[in-house]
Amino acid sequence: MKKSYYDPEDLKKFESISEFQPELGKKFFDYYGAVFKDGALTAREKSLIALAVSHAVQCPYCIDAYSEDSLEKGATEEQMMEAVHVAGAIRGGASLVHGVQMMNKVKGLSM
Numbered sequence: 001m002k003k004s005y006y007d008p009e010d011l012k013k014f015e016s017i018s019e020f021q022p023e024l025g026k027k028f029f030d031y032y033g034a035v036f037k038d039g040a041l042t043a044r045e046k047s048l049i050a051l052a053v054s055h056a057v058q059c060p061y062c063i064d065a066y067s068e069d070s071l072e073k074g075a076t077e078e079q080m081m082e083a084v085h086v087a088g089a090i091r092g093g094a095s096l097v098h099g100v101q102m103m104n105k106v107k108g109l110s111m
Contacts, residue, residue, distance in 0.1 A: 011061045044073040051080060052087035 018025025036046050047070045054062035070080050 006060045008060075008064060011064055014061070044070070044075055047073050048075055048079060048083045051075075052083040055084050056087040056091050 015025075015029070018029070036043060036050075041049070047066055050062065051066040051070050054066050067080065070083075
C-alpha cells in the first residue's frame with residue numbers, strides 16, 4: 001500500500017486541534033458550528049457549498065466530510081456533482097481571468 005500524507009483516519013482527529021491551543025480551538029469550533037446552522041441558507045445548501053469549496057481548495061478531508069454530510073442532509077448525487085462543477089467553473093474562470101493581467105503586461109512591454 002502506497003503511503004500518503006493524507007490519512008483518512010486523521011479526519012476523526014479534527015477536534016484534537018484544540019489540544020495545543022484550547023481557547024482558539026473552542027472559538028473556531030463555536031464559529032464553525034454556527035456557520036453551518038440553518039439561516040438564510042439551509043444546512044443542506046451550506047453543505048453543498050462546503051462540498052464545492054472543498055474541491056476548489058482541494059482538501060481531501062473536507063471532500064470526505066462534506067460528501068457524507070451532503071448525503072445525510074438529503075442532497076442528491078446530481079446536486080453534489082453540479083456543486084463540484086460550479087467549483088470547477090469558478091476555479092477555471094479565476095485562472096483565465098488572470099490572463100487579462102498577463103495580456104496587459106505583454107501589451108505594455110510591446111509598446
